[in-house]
Amino acid sequence: MIEQTLADVFGYDGFRPGQEAAIRAVIDGRSAAAIFPTGSGKSLCYQLPALLLPNLTLVVSPLLALMQDQLAFLHRHGIAAASIDSAQSREDASAVMARAKSGELKILMISVERLKNERFRHFIAQVPISLLVVDEAHCISEWGHNFRPDYLKLPDYARQFGIPQVLLLTATATPPVIADMQAKFAIAAGDVITTGFYRANLNLLVEPVAGRDKLRRLVDWLGAKAGEPAIVYVTQQKTAEQVAAHLGASGVPASAYHAGMPHEQREAIQRQFMDGRINCIVATIAFGMGIDKSDIRNVVHFDLPKSIENYSQEIGRAGRDGRPSDCLVLANRDSLSVLENFVYGDTPELDGIREVLEEIRQAEGGQWELMLGALSEQSNIRPLPLKTLLVQLELRGIIAPRYAYFAEYRFKYLIEPDALLETFDGERRQFVEAIVHSSARARTWCTVDFEALYNQHRAERGRVVKALDWFQERGWIELESKQMTEVYERLRGEFAIDRLSDELHAYFRQQESSEIARIHAMLELFASDRCLSQRLAAYFGDEQAPQHCGHCSVCQGRVARLPEAPALASLQGKSFHALCGAFIQRYEALKGKPPSSEALTRFLCGIGAPLLSKLKAKGIDGFAALGEYPYAEVRAWAEAQA
Incomplete structure (x- = not known):
């Protein structure tokens, strides 16, 4: 059956190395990992099984462009596949969900962030899933080059949604990353399939x-x-x-x-x-x-x-x-400092880490709610390292994620409210009346008041959201949601903030190194x-490649002696006040205190940070004036001057 599907649907008369082993593991009901070089046909390892498995194959992919290219391939081969992504209209996303619920879709592609979406989680819990596919799976590992903290939650998501098996795909996993991926999803060693990284052409x-x-x-x-x-x-x-x-x-x-x-x-x-x-x-x-x-x-x-x-x-x-x-x-x-500065920009300042910990300790009732963008701006920690910080706090038993929701839902009627109410009777009509009458209406849009609905009618938030989704599916309303709020439980009320801040800052410095x-x-x-x-x-751990390929520049007798970057003028001849005076003045006006040496260094090196965006730092004289200098050298100079 596998060979017949390969020929009839995909038009291939044979497998590339590694494909058949990965596909058979999945068809036989086991989790697997396919670690093949770029361009070696990893995608077939889930595309073919998806046609033979009884339920939906859910594919987590890190980039919209990656999804779209794979969807185009699947559509060319007549395979029912779709994505839910940020570029879609609400109507398009609802149509995809309806196709998945009906069993029409075989493959659904999403970003990992979609799994934190309250409405999507309500939806996906109702859809039987045979296989979870994690594309670019090296993102799971802190040892990898493109670690994405939300990927750490995928094993939990698989359990929550009752997904029986997982397929991990990547082209760039070193041996420590492979071991990490395998452990996180309990994949047997024999089902980790690698084919070597050497490409002779x-x-x-x-x-x-x-x-x-x-x-x-x-x-x-x-x-x-x-x-x-x-x-x-x-x-x-x-x-x-x-x-x-x-x-x-x-x-x-x-x-x-x-x-x-x-x-x-x-x-x-x-x-x-x-x-x-x-x-x-x-x-x-x-x-x-x-x-x-x-x-x-x-x-x-x-x-x-x-x-x-x-x-x-x-x-x-x-x-x-x-x-x-x-x-x-x-x-x-020449561009070495620019590359390194990208790295330094992702290391949170110690004060920012401490500010996040204070927020957690002060959370009332042991429940901590946050909006990532607002917390990023408040703590001056970029969103990605802030997500990493939150995951580290989870791993240390300080907090545990509970759920995420949109703080605001609003809708506009596509039919008259009376016509909507007439569709229901009994308790359901009372419930819908409560939504209609408690949602404040401005010209076109009505904003849902969850607090009033609960206090006055004991209407649970989850039931209200499900009802609104159902109304939209029927074409009765157009629904919008915004302000994603994440809810964590504080597991430990007492922790030594100074010691934990230092420990976490050291972790980020280690990542930086x-x-x-x-x-x-x-x-x-x-x-x-x-x-x-x-x-x-x-x-990448491949010992099978030839010792001399014969077609690289070294084998052809041209060893590269990389030229050094042009010499830069000494920082000692620079005027600290001329470069930083305007920035310090604007910083102090906003924060009520002088900037730290880290903030000064990021300004001088032109490294983006939430606070610099708020200050519109790119328009201040001196921004990125020392962008070609090594970060550590600029930091030492700024510390000596400040």
Whole structure:
């Protein structure tokens, strides 16, 4: 049956390495992990079983672009699949939910954050699920390069919704990450399938190029490969715009692509690249995840990638048709400080951690409610590390998540309220009347008053939300919800704030050191005098790659000696007041105290933080004035001056 489905639905006459073992494990009712290189066909490992399993396959995916590309593939093959995502209208999302409830859908794709959504949880609890698929599953591991705290909750979600088995998919898991993934989902060692990371058709080339010469070298390189599909990776959005413009002016048509563009524009550019109307994309890492274009002949890293894992993912988009493809790094150390500064910006200040702990201790009745955006601004901790902080507090037994809800629901009638009421009788009519009469109406929209409904009518919040969803499904109202509020139970009322703050700050500093080490490991790879293909495979635990591939720049006799970054003027000659005076003045006016050395350093290095956004720091003289200097050096200078 498996082979017949493979041929009839997907049109393949055989499996790629590892696919059959992963698929048979899932069909036989076991959880499994498929760890294959980018472009090796991981998606088939859930797509084929989804057709043979009795109930829905729920796929958790980290990027909208990844979902859309896989959905397009599934639709081409006549498979009933859909996604629920932030780009959809309320009506579209409701239609998808109805198809899932009816059993029409075989595959539903969501982001992990969707599982915290109160309305989605009500819905998914009513749908039988055969398989949970976690794409980019390395995000589960704190040892991974792209750790996402919400992924830590997936094992609990699987239990809550009674999902019997899990399939983990990733291309970039080192041995410690694989062990972590396996343990979190209790996957048997024999069902962890790895196929090796060496790809014989990829020519790994590292070329030392001074920063001032990179544009010229890029034009020469791509100009000699006219018409060949290419992706050029850069670090910053402004660089993507500048490089694309320069290529176009030099006779190499190219389009920029980055997360700062409107969604529709990004979609259009991606479609044009996929169907060959655009041959060259200059992109940040927002582009490429899950892009299933088989004939990409060139991947160029104009700027250094963030890590060896990122590099492996990004070059993995080349040559999926098996034909030779070139992966070029224009390497120097010029942008090293920029890469490192991204890391330093994610380390919370000690005062911010302490502020979060004070909030928890003061929570009334042992229940702590928060809105992530507001807490991020209040504590000056970026949303992602703030999520990590909350997960660490869970792991230490300080708090436990209970549920999340939208603080505000509002609706507008699509039929007259009287017509809606006439649909019900008895106790149900009384309940619906309570919703209608207690929801304050302004012109068009009615805001639901949950407190009044409970106090006056003992109407439970969950029942009200279910009713509103049902009304919308019937086309009687249009429903909107906003202000996601997360509710935690405080498990320990007494804890030593100073000691715990120091402990958590040390944890983040350790993570910071690990990420910085990851950057330097990547530099060591690029400057290696050993076969690059073999070094890359060994990093991921693959000992089967040849010792000399014969087609990387090292095997071809070109060991890269990376040029040092241009010397920078001494900070001792800089005027602290000229660079920081305006910022300090605005900071003190808002906070009533001078900025810490960390806040000053982030301002001078141009590193985003919630408080800097609130202060509109980008418009203050001195912002990012020292962005090319190492963070630690700027911090030491700021501490000495302040």
